[in-house]
Amino acid sequence: MSERAAKVTPTDEEQDDEQITDSAAPDAATEEPAAGTETTTDPVTSGAEAVVRALENAGVEYAFGVQGGAIMPVYDALYDSDIYHVTMAHEQGAAHAADAYGIVSGEPGVCLATSGPGATNLVTGIADADMDSDPMLALTGQVPTEFVGNDAFQETDTTGVTTPITKDNTFASGSDTVGNDVSEAFALAREGRPGPTLVDLPKDVTNGETDREPDAPTVPDTYEVQERADEEIVAAAAERIENSERPALLLGGGVIKGEASEACREFAIEHEIPVITTMPGIGAFPEDHELSLEMAGMHGTGYANMAITHCDTLIGIGTRFDDRLTGGIETFAPEAEVIHVDIDPAEISKNIHADYPLIGDAETVVEQLDEAVDDSPEATKWRAQCQQWKSDYSMAYDAPKDKPVQPEFVVEALDEATDDDTIVTTGVGQHQMWACQYWTYTEPRTWVSSHGLGAMGYGLPSAIGARLAADDDQDVVCIDGDGSFLMTMQGLSVAVREDLDITVAVLNNEYIGMVRQWQDAFFEGRHAASDYGWMPEFDKLAEAFGAQGYRIDDYDDVADTVADAIAYDGPSVIDVHIDPDANVYPMVPSGGDNGQFALTEDQL
């Protein structure tokens, strides 16, 4: 493996450039079938080579995976490819890394695993990508076709297991067609509403002979995507916006995936409409802008939740109105006429009735709306009200110097120590919410998290994927929790081996903190299985892996230690011992009224 690592080192600028040049050829080949377009490429001879060729044709530069019996033919074909394979420590990490690669780059991230346990270990990551509509292609080995159904060694019905959590999946049925199966799966992962796709690859199919060159990635004929919204509804929605007194924009993850952030910014600023984001929508609008009310929902800001509750026109773009955003349906934006822009017709009126359903690509529809809206709404009073809420429900927190370090302070220190384009990844729990609330996001594709699935352990492997998708001068910071970090920290071995410049800040309270917070609020403080009581010393553990370890116990350590860890060229881990009693507020309890968010425990 070390030989291969030496072949293309992603952190080495010169070689990295070379690799990008190399991949330009397959990129051009996406215009037409690859056959004959590349003089340096040997014709395919096997199913496995067709699989790899399909990836090359699609412009794939990186793949994340773990070897194993049934996937070996694919790896053997990959051995001769310019695609850089990152050998992960666990398949869950491979899926999360590919997912994050997809979020940051906008192109499907690719992960590989063998049959049976390899495939089932991918499941969490695939489910995560499905919930968050992240473009991802999973390739799994399978036992030879003649053994399928016999409970063979390492056999799992992978397409069966993953049907509910993939956008589409395929059991490859022959060596001649497997290349196109992969091309099509790649295209499906990317087109329309993105999502994870999977191709299950029986070993006889990948080992089998074929000279069939795969076509460029194309979606099947049955897959249709509507790009432009109905003009009549656009006109009606525009009129509604013009006449509204309390308008609000709600930007979801679809804004970022649809490359509509710029169009939304222009629209919001031109018409002076306050902007709320969902959690996956973080980064779609600069949070330091006057119009920004930041994130709404369970742990959204008080001002975003007040605005979403009191608006009379809610323009939701690329959001699926998830229950963590809406709280109780009955009290969600109860006076708002809803304009819902989404590329997936099934999201329209699924949870919240759309008065103006606009099906189409986010950027296209926002441009349609922009053309149709002639007069900005007269909402001076409303904007003043929103500003008032911003000061009434300030996110300012107490940080007494004689108490343990407050987590918010650490998040802010990390934000200050890094540039605006820094990518933040997280695990799931309290630390994730503090990372949402106290880091000021200004650019799309800089927030990488497990939103819908809420998969603890997402942080470190996603930082690995994000690192490889990011520009070399972009920093990657993983804000993690002690519980989340413990779930996938074996990924440190990958970060060290691949010499990836990432900084992991573990907000360590020796609790599954969010559960502890809920137990205090709803279970009479009975800390069942949430109190670890003991945690390894993460800085020393990092050193054992060959990463740089740091530890923070006091406020005095924060600024310098954070600066050192960010400056360190390679993987570093800061074990930050935070106040174990710190809680996340505001909070809307499950199914509660957004406008009645609690600011303290006794308000729950």
Place this chain on the structure above:
Amino acid sequence: MKKGLEGPPPEDRPTPAGRRNKQGIRIDPEVEATHEPRRTVISALVEHEPGVLSDVSGLFSRRQFNIESLTVGPTEDDDRARMTIVVEEPDPGIDQVKKQLRKLVPVIAVRELEPDAMRRELALIKVDAADPAQIAAVAEMYGGKTVDSSPQTATVEVTGARQKIEAAIETFSQFGIREISRTGTTALARGTDPTGTASATAQPADEANHDEPYTADDD
């Protein structure tokens, strides 16, 4: 004491007067209207390939759609199969069924059939053979026939709309029913109106759709 944030407490905040119902529709709190479930027939043209049936049935179970029957079989085109699904859902649910079905990649077209669509089901009804002549007479009344008889049993085949099958079963129950097997509803649109093509758009069926009691001229 766990800390929190500053700001006016919930009881001091203004609250809007409006509400939404459980389906996310804005309502006048005084006159809360809910959508009642209705039964309707949805026809889906799908790629004839392995796994489509489990894709569709899995979709119905994991999204908790209320399904009464699902039939599948080949069509005039070897590469395509037609699924006929009878669902019972309120209007927003029926809308979701159609949209979620359409999202499945091997699904080519989805359409809710009009109330006048041809809907048929086949039932095999096995009864005690105490009175073969009477059984044959009842079978004839429902346009059916006896397909098997033994000293103890007689099995009758009846075809028709769901209401007719149910009426037949009720009538046959006088003989003592041993076993019943029903195929579930299959359906086609009438006349030149295609049941499913890639461009077919779903038409909402009205309340009268399928719930009327069976009368002989239904056939």
